[in-house]
Structure formats: structure tokens, C-alpha cells
Amino acid sequence: MRLKNVPGSREAVAASDFVVTEAERYKGCWKRDIFANDNPIYTEIGMGKGKFITTLAAQNPDINYIGIEKYSSVLIRAIEKVQADPLPNLKFIRMDAEDIEDIFGKGEIGRIYLNFSDPWPKDRHAKRRLPSRRFLGRFANILADGGTIEFKTDNRDMFDFALEEIEPAGWKLLASTFDLHNDPKMNEGNIMTEYEEKFSAAGNPICKYIIAPDKE
Ligand code: SAM
Numbered sequence: 644m645r646l647k648n649v650p651g652s653r654e655a656v657a658a659s660d661f662v663v664t665e666a667e668r669y670k671g672c673w674k675r676d677i678f679a680n681d682n683p684i685y686t687e688i689g690m691g692k693g694k695f696i697t698t699l700a701a702q703n704p705d706i707n708y709i710g711i712e713k714y715s716s717v718l719i720r721a722i723e724k725v726q727a728d729p730l731p732n733l734k735f736i737r738m739d740a741e742d743i744e745d746i747f748g749k750g751e752i753g754r755i756y757l758n759f760s761d762p763w764p765k766d767r768h769a770k771r772r773l774p775s776r777r778f779l780g781r782f783a784n785i786l787a788d789g790g791t792i793e794f795k796t797d798n799r800d801m802f803d804f805a806l807e808e809i810e811p812a813g814w815k816l817l818a819s820t821f822d823l824h825n826d827p828k829m830n831e832g833n834i835m836t837e838y839e840e841k842f843s844a845a846g847n848p849i850c851k852y853i854i855a856p857d858k859e
Contacts, residue, residue, distance in 0.1 A: 652719040659722050662735045663709075671748030677734060678707045683753035683787070686711055688740045688773060689760050693721025695836040696756070700733035706753075710735045711743075740773060740781075747785040755782055757794040759838035762801040774805035776812035783813065783856045791817065791855045795839065797847035809854055819852040 656662055663669065669676050673684055682705050687696045690710035700708040710733070712718040718737050725733060736746065760773040770777045774794050782792060792814075796802050802821070809816055820826040823833065824843060829851055835843070843849055 647716060649716040649719055652715040656715040656718050656722065656735075656737050659735075661722050661725055661729070661733070662718070662737060666736045666738065666746045670746060671751065673709070673747070673751060674707065678732065680707070682707050682732070684709060684751060685754040685756065686752055687756040687758060688743070689713070689757065690721065690735075691717055691759075692837050693718075693724055693735075695758055695834050697721065697724050697730070697733065698834045700730045701728075704730075704732055706732065708733045711738060711740060713737070713739050740778065744781050744784055749784060750787040750790075752785045753787050753790050755786070755790075755792045757792060758836045759796055759798075759842075760794070760801070762796075762798045764800070769804070772801065772804065774801075774808060776808045779808060779812035779814055786856060789855075791853050793851065793853050795823065795836070795849055795851045797839075797842040797849050799850065802850040802852075806852065809852075810857075813857055814854045815857040817853045817855055819850070821848060821850050823849040823851045 657664055663677060674681055684707045686709045688711045690696050690712050693710055696708050696710040710721060712721070712735065715737055718735055721735060738746065757773050763769065763771045769775055772778070794805055806819070818829060820829045823830050839849055
């Protein structure tokens, strides 16, 4: 993704009430200390400008949402979106998902959304891909019983890679489609992300899977 530097965004993100800083302090205590309720926590990793997660949070007040994004220049756009209409069930963290196990305890997260994750096309960068077995191992450690990952992309090579990673990572496929917008069952309630709008408008079919750790 091409990034435009937004001057002052790092400071603005750090100062925002919507952003949790020093997030490792809340490991194991997010429901109590941050949301003050016992509702499940869902996270979107690589949330970009935040249309997907802010829409979901507005639709589902009984679920807590945490949007994770690596770059302040992008996260600042999500903060601008919620400033006008704050949501008590939505927080953001600026971090690299590599460190996710420092932030969340075992079983703390009910669902992980990966939307249009960076494809890292070079083979030597495959382990940076969020649906890679390396990341799936980390995600398995923070997911609650019955927890799932939902992954969407228009990049067919990335999707094929992600499908091949499922079994070796110790996960199982629950559902999948190579054309989400023409799959009435899987598309029900679908919320388009910024990238999804752009790529589907260009005529690209959207792939999606839902997976869960294979406990058998
Ligand atoms: N999910 C949004 C969408 O669908 O419109 C944005 C997609 S964009 C291609 C991928 C986003 O993931 C970027 O904003 C990037 O900075 C973020 N990202 C990539 N790797 C990440 C990581 N390891 N940790 C946190 N964010 C990451």
C-alpha cells in the first residue's frame, strides 16, 4: 500500500481518546479495564482507514471492537471518522500485528477480521503475510473457544496461498467463496471495506474464507 505521510499524525494518534497506548498493560484485562463490560472482543488487523470496523461497531453495540493498524498516517483517518460520532465499543491500537501476543491474553479475542491484507508478493516475504501459518499460530493463542478468522481479498494468488496455509497451521476451513458478492449466503450482512469498494468497482471478484483452529 502506498503511504502518504500525514504530518503530525503520530502525535495526534498518540493523544486520541480512541487509541489505547501502552496496550500491553491491558493484556488479559481488556473487557474489564477498557470496555467495562463482559461482551466479546472482535478485532480487525490492518484496518486501514476504518470504514469496516466503525460500521460494524455502530451496528453491534453488544460487541467490543479493536481496530489494529501499523501506520499513524492511516489510523488518523479512522480517528477522524469516529470523532464526530464516538462509539463506546470501539478502540484502536497503533501497532504491528507481529506483537499481538504481547497485547492479548489466551482466549481474549472472539473473532479476527483480515481484510485485504498486504500480499507481500515476493516469496521471501511470505511470512509477513497475515494469513500465513506464522501469524495463524499467533492468532490461535489469543482466540477464544469457538473463535474464527474471516479473511477477504481480491488477490487470487494471496487467497490461494492463504487456503494452503490453513491445514499445516492446524486450522480448518469452515466456509469459502471465490466470488463473495455473488454468493448470497456468504455475502449476507457483508460490510465493504475501502479496498473492497475500490477493487470490486474495478470488476475484481472478492474471495473470502472463514477458518477456526482445528482442535481434533
Ligand atoms: N483493511 C483495509 C481495507 O480493506 O480497506 C485496509 C487494507 S490495506 C491493503 C492493508 C492495511 O494493513 C494497511 O493499512 C497496512 O498498514 C496494514 N498492515 C499491514 N501489515 C500490518 C501489520 N503487520 N500490523 C498492522 N497493520 C498492518
